[in-house]
Every structure is written in structure tokens, then in C-alpha cells.
Amino acid sequence: MKILVIRFSSMGDIIYTTPVVRCLKKQVPNAEVHFLTKPAFKYIYDNNPYVDKLLLLKPSLTDTINEIKAEKYDQIIDLHNNLRTSIIKLRTGIKASTYKKQPILKWLSLKLKRNLVSKDHLVDRYLKAVKFLGVVNDDNPIDYYIKAEHDITKLLPVSHQNGYAAFVIGATHFTKRMPNYKIISICKQLKLPVLLLGGNDVKANGDEIAAAIGTSVYNACGITSLDESVFLVSKAKNVIGFDTGLTHIAEAFNVPIASVWGGTTPDLLGVWPYKVKEVLVAGVDLSCRPCSKFGLEKCPLGHFKCMNDMPEADIVNFSNR
Incomplete structure (x- = not known):
């Protein structure tokens, strides 16, 4: 057929x-x-x-x-x-x-x-x-195949080569992304070195976050290719990320994922981490949320409480356990 x-x-x-x-x-x-x-x-x-x-x-x-x-x-x-x-x-x-x-x-x-x-x-x-x-769910995760053999020693500083938490700070729309000050606060509480991942559009954000914390944070945003980023996600001890492609791709490797949601919600889209053993889905229960299906360029009400009021303890504890 x-x-x-x-x-x-x-x-x-x-x-x-x-x-x-x-x-x-x-x-x-x-x-x-x-x-x-x-x-x-x-x-x-x-x-x-x-x-x-x-x-x-x-x-x-x-x-x-x-x-x-x-x-x-x-x-x-x-x-x-x-x-x-x-x-x-x-x-x-x-x-x-x-x-x-x-x-x-x-x-x-x-x-x-x-x-x-x-x-x-x-x-x-x-x-x-x-x-x-006659097709039935085989209860296995999503599939993603890394395109090349990558050498972690060429992609990361020595400080990150023996284990790290990957923080995917990019997302297409503003209302999906956490403000820098919030990411900085979370990173300061993590036990593992932190690897920031994202595209060129959030490279400046990554630079600001890394500068605020020091060598325990390495900013790879805009530096690694997508395939290299996927490889690095697959090798992470755990992943923190927003509603964006790289966070979803991470599900293929069954690494623990803290999936953080701002103006969008997983229930509406039906896209929370799939067949991943260790998952945290983080979001704030607000009357204005969700404000859109796919994200907006600014908070419609101006307060951006869905990310500004995001509890940090659950995310930190999930990564540090």
C-alpha cells in the first residue's frame, strides 16, 4: 500500500x-x-x-x-x-x-x-x-535523527563537558519567552552548569544572562547549528524550555523536560511533552490565559503576569533533583 x-x-x-x-x-x-x-x-x-x-x-x-x-x-x-x-x-x-x-x-x-x-x-x-x-499507538516517543556525529569537546567549554542543564531560551513570539531577569534568577539557583540554546534572535539575551552569572552559564545561542543544538539537548542532564521547536524535539531523547508555558497553553494545542518519563509542565493559572494559540509580540494587557509571576521553585527543584 x-x-x-x-x-x-x-x-x-x-x-x-x-x-x-x-x-x-x-x-x-x-x-x-x-x-x-x-x-x-x-x-x-x-x-x-x-x-x-x-x-x-x-x-x-x-x-x-x-x-x-x-x-x-x-x-x-x-x-x-x-x-x-x-x-x-x-x-x-x-x-x-x-x-x-x-x-x-x-x-x-x-x-x-x-x-x-x-x-x-x-x-x-x-x-x-x-x-x-488498523493502526494503533505504539506508545513510543517522537522520532528525530541527528544528522552528523558531533564532538562535545568542540562545542562546549571544559566547564560544561561533564554535565549540564540545557535552557532553551528562544521562541518565535515574545509571550512564549521568559524575561531575562527571570531566567537569570533561575540559573543562579541551578546546581549544574547551564547551556543556553536558541537562535540568533536571542543571542543578545543569552549574552546578558551569561554576563550576569559568569562562567557557569555558556551562551550557545546563534553559535551552534540546529543539528548541533539538538545533539547538545540529547546529551543534557535535563532541559528547561518554552513552547518552541527545540524543546519539542528534545522529547525524542527522553531527557527530563521542564516545559514552561506563558501566553499559550498546552491543553489548547495538545502538545505537552509526549511519552517522556520525567516532565514538569509549568504555567500560571490566570483569567487572561491563554491570550493566543501561537503567541503574540507583546502582552495584550501589558503586565505579562504569565511569565513575570511564574513560580521559580518548581523549575529549580525539577532541575536540581
């Missing part, structure tokens, strides 16, 4: 498709599994042994549709469910099963500040789209 799984974006959403692809490949007899995504997210499925072919969305949707037609798939599994995937399904005429997004319930949950959506994790929501094939 030749199957095409579709999810175009974003990093976190695509990461959580990996158990579906794995279960399809291992449980459907003679399955040939292909995956279609945007070129920007190709790295998520690089080296994945459960994908027989990776297709990349082309600038012209017609070109993508022609490629799909040429492959002669038996089944499409649509885990994105948007206008483009609807057009693909209509114009190819291939049998399809589609993930149900519950957009109205998500909108009502956001407006009413009450979780009305399915309490299942996003992985389990995705798996419902392949249940008709």
Missing part, C-alpha cells in the same frame, strides 16, 4: 507526525510511506528510516499535484487540513483520511478561557486519522 502523509508546517506540528509515520510503516503490511512538507522543514524527516520518500511542496501547487498524481498513491493521510490540502485531495481524486482540527472549539476555548477541545495529545488526535487502517 502506497501512502502519502501531508503536513506542511510548523516545526512542532511536524515533529508530532513522526509517531504516525512510524506506526504506518511498521503496522500496515507492505506499506510504502511518503511524506509531503515545506522545504523549510525537510530536516525533520532527514534520515528518518520510516519514510521511503520525502516530497517537498513546490512554489506552484499544480506542480505538487502533478508530482502526487505521478506517484499513484493508494491513500492520502492529511494531517494539515487546510485549503491547499483540500485542493490536493480534490484534484488528485485519491482516497483520503483527514485530521480533524476542531477550529471552532479552539476559537471558543480561547475566547471563553475554557478548554473545550479534545483532551488528547496531538499525536493521538493525528492517529485517529489512520485508525481505519
Whole structure:
């Protein structure tokens, strides 16, 4: 059976498709599994042994549709469910099963500040789209395959080579990130050396945090590549991170994770750490939270209590235990 799984974006959403692809490949007899995504997210499925072919969305949707037609798939599994995937399904005429997004319930949950959506994790929501094939959850974590062999002695100072806590300080939107003063306060209370990870956009933040504490904190933001950052996360004693891709990728390695949530909430998105043995999900119960599904550039009310009032003790104790 030749199957095409579709999810175009974003990093976190695509990461959580990996158990579906794995279960399809291992449980459907003679399955040939292909995956279609945007070129920007190709790295998520690089080296994945459960994908027989990776297709990349082309600038012209017609070109993508022609490629799909040429492959002669038996089944499409649509885990994105948007206008483009609807057009693909209509114009190819291939049998399809589609993930149900519950957009109205998500909108009502956001407006009413009450979780009305399915309490299942996003992985389990995705798996419902392949249940008709006899596929069941194998209860294993997400998959991510590091692309190269990395030498930790070339990536970290000597002070961090025998163990560290990784703190992922980056996130796409401001309301997902903790203010620097709060990160500094937490880092000062941690027993392990701290490795700061994130992109170029938070390099200055990392510099400020490291300068405030000293050599026990090493700022790798904007220095390490994504693959190197994933490698370093996989080797960490524990991870502290926000609602962002690298924190979600860390789940593939079953390291203890303190998942810290500001203006967004895990229940609404269904993306708390999946099949990780040691987890802390940290967040402040506020009447204004969640303020958005995916994060905002500033706090709508100006006080940013969801991060400013975040209790530090639970995060510190989780990392120090």
C-alpha cells in the first residue's frame, strides 16, 4: 500500500507526525510511506528510516499535484487540513483520511478561557486519522535523527563537558519567552552548569544572562547549528524550555523536560511533552490565559503576569533533583 502523509508546517506540528509515520510503516503490511512538507522543514524527516520518500511542496501547487498524481498513491493521510490540502485531495481524486482540527472549539476555548477541545495529545488526535487502517499507538516517543556525529569537546567549554542543564531560551513570539531577569534568577539557583540554546534572535539575551552569572552559564545561542543544538539537548542532564521547536524535539531523547508555558497553553494545542518519563509542565493559572494559540509580540494587557509571576521553585527543584 502506497501512502502519502501531508503536513506542511510548523516545526512542532511536524515533529508530532513522526509517531504516525512510524506506526504506518511498521503496522500496515507492505506499506510504502511518503511524506509531503515545506522545504523549510525537510530536516525533520532527514534520515528518518520510516519514510521511503520525502516530497517537498513546490512554489506552484499544480506542480505538487502533478508530482502526487505521478506517484499513484493508494491513500492520502492529511494531517494539515487546510485549503491547499483540500485542493490536493480534490484534484488528485485519491482516497483520503483527514485530521480533524476542531477550529471552532479552539476559537471558543480561547475566547471563553475554557478548554473545550479534545483532551488528547496531538499525536493521538493525528492517529485517529489512520485508525481505519488498523493502526494503533505504539506508545513510543517522537522520532528525530541527528544528522552528523558531533564532538562535545568542540562545542562546549571544559566547564560544561561533564554535565549540564540545557535552557532553551528562544521562541518565535515574545509571550512564549521568559524575561531575562527571570531566567537569570533561575540559573543562579541551578546546581549544574547551564547551556543556553536558541537562535540568533536571542543571542543578545543569552549574552546578558551569561554576563550576569559568569562562567557557569555558556551562551550557545546563534553559535551552534540546529543539528548541533539538538545533539547538545540529547546529551543534557535535563532541559528547561518554552513552547518552541527545540524543546519539542528534545522529547525524542527522553531527557527530563521542564516545559514552561506563558501566553499559550498546552491543553489548547495538545502538545505537552509526549511519552517522556520525567516532565514538569509549568504555567500560571490566570483569567487572561491563554491570550493566543501561537503567541503574540507583546502582552495584550501589558503586565505579562504569565511569565513575570511564574513560580521559580518548581523549575529549580525539577532541575536540581
